[in-house]
Amino acid sequence: MASPTLDSPWPSSPSDSFCGSFNIRIEGEIPDEILPVLEDPTSSVSYNHNIPKPPPPVPSKTYSWNKYFKRLSRSCSVPKETMDTWDKLFKDGYGADVYIFSEDESYIPAHFSVLSIASPVLGNFLQQSKVKNGMRYIKIPGVPYEAVYTFIRFLYSSCYEKEEMKKFVLQLLVLSHSYSVPSLKRVCIYLLEQGWLSKENVVDVLQLARNCDAPRLSLICVRMVVKDFKAISSTEGWKVMKQVNPALEQELLESVVEADSRKEERLKKKEERKVYVQLYEAMEALLHICKDGCRTIGPRDKVFRGSQVACDFPACKGLETLVRHFSSCKTRVPGGCAHCKRMWQLLELHSRICDEPDSCKVPLCRHFKEKMQQQTKKDEAKWKLLVSKVVAAKLGPISGRRASFL
Numbered sequence: 001m002a003s004p005t006l007d008s009p010w011p012s013s014p015s016d017s018f019c020g021s022f023n024i025r026i027e028g029e030i031p032d033e034i035l036p037v038l039e040d041p042t043s044s045v046s047y048n049h050n051i052p053k054p055p056p057p058v059p060s061k062t063y064s065w066n067k068y069f070k071r072l073s074r075s076c077s078v079p080k081e082t083m084d085t086w087d088k089l090f091k092d093g094y095g096a097d098v099y100i101f102s103e104d105e106s107y108i109p110a111h112f113s114v115l116s117i118a119s120p121v122l123g124n125f126l127q128q129s130k131v132k133n134g135m136r137y138i139k140i141p142g143v144p145y146e147a148v149y150t151f152i153r154f155l156y157s158s159c160y161e162k163e164e165m166k167k168f169v170l171q172l173l174v175l176s177h178s179y180s181v182p183s184l185k186r187v188c189i190y191l192l193e194q195g196w197l198s199k200e201n202v203v204d205v206l207q208l209a210r211n212c213d214a215p216r217l218s219l220i221c222v223r224m225v226v227k228d229f230k231a232i233s234s235t236e237g238w239k240v241m242k243q244v245n246p247a248l249e250q251e252l253l254e255s256v257v258e259a260d261s262r263k264e265e266r267l268k269k270k271e272e273r274k275v276y277v278q279l280y281e282a283m284e285a286l287l288h289i290c291k292d293g294c295r296t297i298g299p300r301d302k303v304f305r306g307s308q309v310a311c312d313f314p315a316c317k318g319l320e321t322l323v324r325h326f327s328s329c330k331t332r333v334p335g336g337c338a339h340c341k342r343m344w345q346l347l348e349l350h351s352r353i354c355d356e357p358d359s360c361k362v363p364l365c366r367h368f369k370e371k372m373q374q375q376t377k378k379d380e381a382k383w384k385l386l387v388s389k390v391v392a393a394k395l396g397p398i399s400g401r402r403a404s405f406l
Contacts, residue, residue, distance in 0.1 A: 083157045089114075090156040098126060098136045100152060102145040108152055112136060118155035121179045140175075147171040154184050166191060170208060177212035189217050197224060203237035207245065225252055226259045276393035278315065283350055283390070285315040290362045294320065319346075352387050 093109030100108045116123025129136045140148050147168035154160055154172075165172065169191050176185035189209075197205060197220070206221035225232050229252075232238060242249045288294060294316050326343040351368035354360050372380070 083159060086157040087153070087159050090153050097134060098138070100148060101137070101139040102148040103141055103143060104145055106145040108145075108149055110152055114156060115152075119179045119181055122155075143171050143175065144168070147175070151175045151181075151184070155181065158183060160187075166196070169196065170205070173208065173212055173214070177214075185212070185214070189214050192217055193220055197221065199228060199232050200235050200237060202232060203235065203241050207241065207248065222252065222255055226256050229256045272389075273393050276389045279346075279349065279390045280394045281313065281315040282319055282346055283353060285313040285319045286346060286350055286362060288313050288316060289319065289323065322346075348383075349386065349390070352383055353391065 090110070095111065096109035097112050098110045098115060100110055102108070112123075112126055116126060125138055126136055129138055140151075143151075146164060150160055150164045150168060151172055165187070169188050172184060173188040173192070176182070176188060192205060192209075193216070202221050202224050206218060206225070209215075209217040209221060238249075285294075294313070322339060322343055325339050329337050329340050331337045331340070347362065347364050348368045348371075350362050351357065351365045352372070354362065354365055357366045357369045360366070375383075
């Protein structure tokens with residue numbers, strides 16, 4: 001099997017896929033090149049069954065042994081020297097009692113006890129293998145020697161070369177999933193998430209992530225497809241996936257459509273909210289003009305100067321123009337003039353928000369309060385909905401808004 005490099009895309013052809021091909025094959029025959037090694041075993045491991053058992057823990061009223069052990073494990077750390085020791089044990093193969101063969105019949109010496117503890121799945125296969133002259137033989141097919149070497153080394157010391165890890169990250173992801181090595185799986189997923197994905201390989205990595213039970217990686221791939229669907233749908237990986245996995249293609253297409261719908265809905269709500277925010281600002285400006293006055297317009301008992309500093313209310317300028325038109329328009333009746341109609345609506349909206357109609361200085365505030373009693377339930381429901389949205393819009397104001405509705 002060709003080993004993919006970091007810059008090359010993951011093979012898309014079904015024949016190149018190695019998902020599900022990591023079934024360990026127990027070697028029944030001892031290879032000829034291994035026989036000289038077996039004739040003179042180098043293992044110096046011995047087992048002494050006469051070692052006395054450790055004394056029981058001292059009784060304690062505060063902590064039980066389980067609580068003490070959990071507390072100790074949380075504060076435990078592995079120094080670099082210890083990792084180097086385990087790494088040296090793997091590289092030297094001292095006292096090895098297992099030979100692991102790769103696709104090209106190269107072998108790696110290892111230790112049954114270490115592999116069994118590091119990977120329960122691998123240990124189960126080793127338990128079933130036949131022992132000949134004190135050695136066990138298994139084969140991991142479908143993976144190049146370098147990937148198997150990196151995998152076994154990680155089981156010993158959690159050490160790896162960065163370049164080798166990046167080069168064989170996809171094979172190692174499948175190995176870590178197949179043989180239940182969560183720590184290696186996390187490393188592989190992290191590397192894939194940190195910039196290894198591309199438009200050319202994202203579809204293949206998505207399929208691999210789902211087969212290897214990596215939901216976060218799968219979600220990242222789906223989001224990448226949705227974000228750049230036009231470019232990714234033209235890649236070779238998409239074309240192969242379309243043939244071998246049409247259900248996934250349909251799912252991704254639905255995700256793209258759903259994402260577009262959500263985007264349109266968000267834009268629509270954003271525009272609506274801008275309108276409600278502008279209406280709220282208009283209510284503030286209207287109260288400001290009628291109560292305090294602004295530059296050249298306001299209550300009759302106020303004196304104004306045209307050189308007054310700029311107003312802090314963004315809707316004040318537009319509302320001032322509308323008020324001046326409303327005061328001088330000859331067709332001011334509701335429905336007779338578009339500008340006046342808007343002013344009537346603003347005055348009614350204010351009256352529905354205002355909670356002090358008796359002392360309010362905004363014109364017609366009390367008039368509209370009384371008019372509410374005569375409105376139909378349908379009109380009343382519409383106004384209540386508008387008021388609730390206008391008031392709620394102020395809770396999360398949109399930056400850079402402008403009162404351009406006037």
